[in-house]
Amino acid sequence: MIDAIGDYYRTYNANTHRAVYALAEEATEAYEAVRDKVAKFVNVKDRQEIIFVRGTTEAINLVAYAWGRGHVKPGDIIVTTEYEHHSNIVPWQLVAEERGAVLEYVRIDDNGELILDDLDRLLGTGRVRLVAFSLMSNVLGTITDADAIISKCKAADVPTLVDGAQAVPHMPVDIASLGCDFFAFSGHKMLGPTGIGILWASKRMLGEMVPFHGGGDMIREVHKYESTWNDLPYKFEAGTPNIADVIGLGAAIDYLERIGMKNVRSHEVLLTKYALEKLSAVPDLKIYGPKDASRRGGVISFNFQSVHPHDVAYIIDEAGVALRSGHHCAQVLMEKLDVAATSRASFYLYNTTSEIDALVESLDAVAQKFAVRGKKEEDGAVK
Amino acid sequence: MIDAIGDYYRTYNANTHRAVYALAEEATEAYEAVRDKVAKFVNVKDRQEIIFVRGTTEAINLVAYAWGRGHVKPGDIIVTTEYEHHSNIVPWQLVAEERGAVLEYVRIDDNGELILDDLDRLLGTGRVRLVAFSLMSNVLGTITDADAIISKCKAADVPTLVDGAQAVPHMPVDIASLGCDFFAFSGHKMLGPTGIGILWASKRMLGEMVPFHGGGDMIREVHKYESTWNDLPYKFEAGTPNIADVIGLGAAIDYLERIGMKNVRSHEVLLTKYALEKLSAVPDLKIYGPKDASRRGGVISFNFQSVHPHDVAYIIDEAGVALRSGHHCAQVLMEKLDVAATSRASFYLYNTTSEIDALVESLDAVAQKFAVRGKKEEDGAVK
Amino acid sequence: MSSGGNADIYHEMIVDYSRNPANFGKIEDPDVTFHDSNPLCGDSIDIDMNISDNTVSDIKFHGKGCAICMACSSVLTEITKGKSLEDVRAVGKDDILGELGLEHLQAVRIKCALLSLKVFKSALYTYLGRHMQDSGSSADPAAADAATSSEEIDRLKEEVAGLY
């Protein structure tokens, strides 16, 4: 991936689409070839439906502006879930406020899975305009039952938006067979560069959408007082595109395809199973999300009852497994779990069981340091 | 620049801001250090006013959405100029249409300079809400008399937006002494990577603006039914930032500062003077824009009377000077010049007079091939 | 890095056509006219046609374009003029490119070469669509004879969409 980006700058660094000369042609071809790669990778038939954006966040905001503002009416309901990333909540809060609509949530149960009865109840009102959910929670690891949600929504003629940022890097994803209307994901979560992401939307939806950013490349003809728009997907790609990072993303997809997403997934299931088992033995550790590795991805969130996750991450910085502490951009979920933050271990294709052993060892050391077995007297009490 | 990006991915590839561990800290520090570099480079005192975006296009659209939609009222006038890039026209067309306002143009004279009487006339209506103009035309090379425009606007209490995409790479720019309200530019035009650009806006303006993209990092607290926003500049930087390219931009700025923008500019003035002289001798060639190299930058647009610029660029692809043909995302200007496209040569710090000689030589060859001296009979006539 | 041989495509025939395009101009009150442009390069072409006895009795083009565009537009009008609708429906990109030795044109220039073909096919389905309606409401047996199924028109539209 790094090589692909370096190559780009060293050899065919020229703006895409704009110029006639040979450099530009090579850049355009490389850029457009990645569009085909992406389409194939997530099984999209029509390359014109693949729009390059900065990341999942921009993808969802694009939908919120270019579709949402035109289609959400006062009194409408937008549905999301309690385990969403902020990028699948805040854009809808903003649209809802602007359009006089309301945002409602599908709740999660104690196992960290969605309570689909909530969806039935909301759809029953007849006022739902959009259902937006992530295919895999980036905190709990839960794999959403997308088929169930989408078929319910289809029956109610309600469009669906799927946040695939966490899922696409970790399991095979087939957009055509999902049957959703919008799908968003990010390059940097799948071994690709930062600054690039993808919005897929069906031709039908794209046809209903007004332009988002105005500027170069998204136009057909600009006149002083009116303009016409370029064909799809360019209508939604204004300005100089992030050419180098698109090419870098292409290299990342090549790499993942060589390994095979099925293999990525099965490796993670193994690691997750192993990790869940080992972590259960750490004293005083609460593990969130489904316990069954086949129903979840390889992110595991947990907390000591009496050591702040911030401290945990800091102390075990050397363990060799990426351990993050924080709200993971999921404060609504944190509020639900009644914590400020969690620690989160993420497993990917390059991780091994011995790294999990190292993680568990350092967690044991933290437990010892803070002597978590001996509870502190105040324990959350407020005098 | 390439090295800086490669280093980033090889060593401190981790998301900024989010995690505690050391990698993330280095990434955050490197990312934030570039914010300081940018501020210093264009003389901005307050680093909180520097917002990282994808490019000039996104910067201007951000203003159009987050400020424009809240401040432009029916009947208002937004003023731009005839030599703007599409990215400083189309966003205003979209706002104007949405808000029932009108977009008006400051025209250019035969020398390719703005007719400031038009601005006086428009400001005289008392209905102007914003004046948006580029500091240097990317087609004509004209350096805008920004001081005159901004002082007129200040006197009328009208905010100004400056498109600095073409100017910042080619001449010293001092935002503080300009006194505008918004300033936009792109990394890829200043030897930096694609996918990164900057919006500067005064604290006062930023204070009047609603968030643009909702999502991670731009929030302070997210609750189910309402959220609060992060401090500046993060309020306007939602989602995973384009960390690697920000770091790459930092390397580009270091490079430009080592050379010195004054030196960049004076080298270009020399080249431009030389090129204008040589190009005037090519048969049948019309040169657009100011003839005085001190009033213009180093892009020179020209056309043969009877060879399409598309063909010119294609034939002389080997000349060693980047020659582009097209509308250069300035179709309003093309309409004004009454051409479909122009050829455009761009000079930068690495160009030499011998490359200009090579360009002129190949233009002569084109002239010969198409025998431009012998006019074709139809010559634009329509039977 | 250079793709090499760029200038090869500018042989005498192309240069001649660009200086003296064939069938360049407008038809007064044509039976059908169509306009389109290439957003990236600004080329823009109009084609006017008269059609009688199921034959392209006259065709002219005007607009702005590069030498490739002008030469291909010239060739297109020369190939189609006087031909039956059936024959011109079968004209494809290879017919145009082959005539000018442009079989190996690079992807970016293909749009220059095929813009006029796109406009021509669009003009054709516009005419056929209109004609089909006419023939539905008239009793003219000749018109009924020439009437085209709507599937045929859809096929033409698809062909246009897939041209480049």
Next chain:
Amino acid sequence: MSSGGNADIYHEMIVDYSRNPANFGKIEDPDVTFHDSNPLCGDSIDIDMNISDNTVSDIKFHGKGCAICMACSSVLTEITKGKSLEDVRAVGKDDILGELGLEHLQAVRIKCALLSLKVFKSALYTYLGRHMQDSGSSADPAAADAATSSEEIDRLKEEVAGLY
């Protein structure tokens, strides 16, 4: 790549404070209270104070935070409790960090350490601002004595803004 010695900052004193924070809790009906949070880590702190005779007569904190945050909040309340307003206005970050041996804390953790100081200073200017208004409309000589110029309040606000 690792910055090394991360764990060094978790010495006994920090761990103890995090398990048994000093002055942890709420004051019933306090003279002044203030809340703030760190958006990145989710730490959130409230400080309640009673002030009499220009002295911090009581101070308590509550909220969620990491060990560093808890320890620093504890030290802050211990340092300021019983001190005159003049003295506590001078308390700076080095006083807190020095007490806990955290002088070389990395940039990302500084926010954890100084959140409570930020909240404390904010509570202080809130109190002083309110007090200034009160003293303007009352004839209480003691209040007038303690009254602070609005410049002083601005200076405090600036200090808060520049803390990290």
